[in-house]
Amino acid sequence: xxxxxxxxxxxxxxxxxxxxxxxxxxxxxxxxxxxxxxxxxxxxxxxxxxxx
Numbered sequence: 726x727x728x729x730x731x732x733x734x735x736x737x738x739x740x741x742x743x744x745x746x747x748x749x750x751x752x753x754x755x756x757x758x759x760x761x762x763x764x765x766x767x768x769x770x771x772x773x774x775x776x777x
C-alpha cells in the first residue's frame with residue numbers, strides 16, 4: 726500500500742509498525758489491499774507502532 730504520515734509518503738517504516746485492522750498485524754507497506762477498503766494508508770487510526 727501507499728503509506729502517508731502527516732502528508733508525507735513513506736517508503737520505510739519501523740519494524741514495530743503494524744496495521745491493527747489486519748488479522749496478521751502486518752506492516753502497512755507489506756499489505757496489498759487495505760483491510761478496511763482504503764486506497765492509501767493515510768494517517769489511519771489503525772496504524773500502530775509497538776515499541777515494547
